[in-house]
Amino acid sequence: MNAPSLKYGVSLYSYTGDMNTVLTLDDAMAEIASVGAAGIEILGESNVPRYPEPAPAWIDQWHGLLDRHGLEPTNYCSWVDIGHTGGPDLTTEEGVAVLRRDIELAATLGFTTIRPKFGVVSMELDPHPAWEPIVEANLDLAADHGVVICPEIHAPTPIKHRVVDDYIAFIERTGSPNFRLMIDTGIFQREASTAVQPGVSEEGHKGGWMTPLAVPMSDLVDVLPYVGFIQAKFFDIDDDLVDPQIPWREIVETLVTHGYDGWLSSEYEGERIPYRGQEQVRRQHALLRSLEAEVRADTGSAQGGQRPRT
Amino acid sequence: MNAPSLKYGVSLYSYTGDMNTVLTLDDAMAEIASVGAAGIEILGESNVPRYPEPAPAWIDQWHGLLDRHGLEPTNYCSWVDIGHTGGPDLTTEEGVAVLRRDIELAATLGFTTIRPKFGVVSMELDPHPAWEPIVEANLDLAADHGVVICPEIHAPTPIKHRVVDDYIAFIERTGSPNFRLMIDTGIFQREASTAVQPGVSEEGHKGGWMTPLAVPMSDLVDVLPYVGFIQAKFFDIDDDLVDPQIPWREIVETLVTHGYDGWLSSEYEGERIPYRGQEQVRRQHALLRSLEAEVRADTGSAQGGQRPRT
């Protein structure tokens, strides 16, 4: 009998810079399987060759590799680049079509959630108002394909914010189980990260990673019933297996105590030094497993409602 | 009509450290083709997967890649590790079998020369005396396969040396066209190299790369009729396209003037920093082409006896 466990996965975003330079997809899956994770998350536009129309042979190869490495597709990241200010924008209809195509591709590849990232119209990351009709037009399709649409709650947007309120209102209005929240654990950040993100200006860094949002755990507890997926965002785990930025003990404690049964998918976002993402994901998994064991021992929650890892 | 030209190739030795980490065989061939080289040299024990018995599918892939990149196999480096002092040694019969197997594999892969490196018995790199019966036992096989056996003249052994005298005496005694000399241009080194070779002690560096041998060009001229292959060994070509160690102008002049019609195969042996071998080989080819053009313009040798590049 397997002990109950959180469901661990890894996003290929963790290996940004390494993919296509030192890691093939096969290598990346071997790496993920080697940390004992069961799930793989991808970025459609980044990890699918000849996106949005991969060759049938590639689709076959994808499924073959999943089988070989014993991995399960988790979340598929997509973008709806509406609100573009540098050229002709997407119409709402085009936005609907973009999301539709990604849901279909995600389903073809076996994913069970999709994260569409919408263009924003404010410094607080309010999504373009067309997000709502675009999602609504795709809810039935998502249901048909068994895919849950999960917009990402990402710093600098906290949980107590009109953006999240609007998403929850949408869930309640439509009553659809195919729309849920994705939590990016960067919102729990307690210390600044000095990691530099290519393409982001100094100002952007100041407004983002250098300003810890420190959302309290009680806010997570409040929305947990609406949470469909968690990206385990982190920047740097040191040589003593300490993460100075993300409060993993509290996060794991909250998820175990409240019976979260979705995925926890590693999203390394520290310095893009070759191979570092791989080393850091391994550290994060060593840390998360030991914290989970401690928390379960402390809380006696080993008999909790979590599904065993498959 | 093609202008006459030296025949340029690249050894995969140049990409040591990069092979299997950042370069597949396909990538390496693309790189070689992209510098305008026509030939590829390999190390059997290093570049043939499951050496000495590669899978038939790999052999097919090898030929397919050659076709695709328009490359011709040139020299195949092999080793006959006789004179081993750390365990049971090879018998002469085993040495014969090792060389036989490599000649057969080299021929299967389309190579036209093979360089067996024998164990040595002295500080001056005198080869184990069994070299002679081992080669002689394979001369007919080599002839049958159209392969020329070329021991390498490598620093600290100069051209005017009993080792070379013995090889030439062997050529004259046997009358075989299937035994010739390979020149490693490291013997012409004029300045010390500070490049560090993994696995070689400080003393080894002092006795080797840090002690330029500076063989004069006239010695090369003397043995050129016996030369079957040249490895264009180098360490560092600087940002001004100057090689401080190897006198390329004199070497190219000598080869053009005396109508050398064999391969000149790049062998980068500088620092093993990722990607540096690829950058340096490109620099070497830029340098060699411009020198060849200058020399041919100066000497009016454009109508010389060289074969056009195919």
Add this chain to the structure above:
Amino acid sequence: MLEREIIQNRGVENVVEGGEVTGFRFLVRMPNYRGVFARLIDGIEVRVGDLTWPREVPLWTLGGTQYTLAELKAAHLDVHWDLDEPAVITIPHAGGLAPGIHDIDVEIAIHAPYFPPPFRPSLFPSARKVTVIA
């Protein structure tokens, strides 16, 4: 595999058309963590030594087809720059580059509509010594 550097070592060469050297080209891999449709590409500024070409000048080859920047933006959702496919950047420049070593500097501009408008486009600078073979 692609090289880690954005500007690739392989593929730097002069362009010969009708017997004339009309320019030079080189390869860049996608500098961002995500691939994008052509509509989000805002161009590449290129500098070689004292010469500079602004974002509007370089030509882009993606999927085997060459585009001006304007054509790229108009391609909208029909062309996608993948992470595993370097773009061929062609600079019209009569005579091309002399054989030898050159410093290439680029700044690639890509729109990310999920960043607040003041932070667009994202700029990805990269510089490298490259070698032109005669």
Add this chain to the structure above:
Amino acid sequence: MLEREIIQNRGVENVVEGGEVTGFRFLVRMPNYRGVFARLIDGIEVRVGDLTWPREVPLWTLGGTQYTLAELKAAHLDVHWDLDEPAVITIPHAGGLAPGIHDIDVEIAIHAPYFPPPFRPSLFPSARKVTVIA
């Protein structure tokens, strides 16, 4: 692809046999520019923190078969360590390594008979922080 470092990130783990942790293992790629027959391998010295295992102790897995150093040398021309195949190094050590980060230091010894006898074997040191997951 293999990692550039000789000691690979992937593959560090404790060895469980019959329910007991009997040791740990990790992967090393060939540190030399050439592959060799097993007869030329002279062992690997391993250090983790305060613990040291001399060349004779670690077990080698090549081509799916595990060997002692003596067996490796006796394998003569029957086993070859290829550049594209990392060797699995297994250290017998009851209890294995604790979950967490460890400093592994190795020195791999390989004979090169084409070097003068005083320069043999070649020594290839390598060190890395590795992570054991529970």
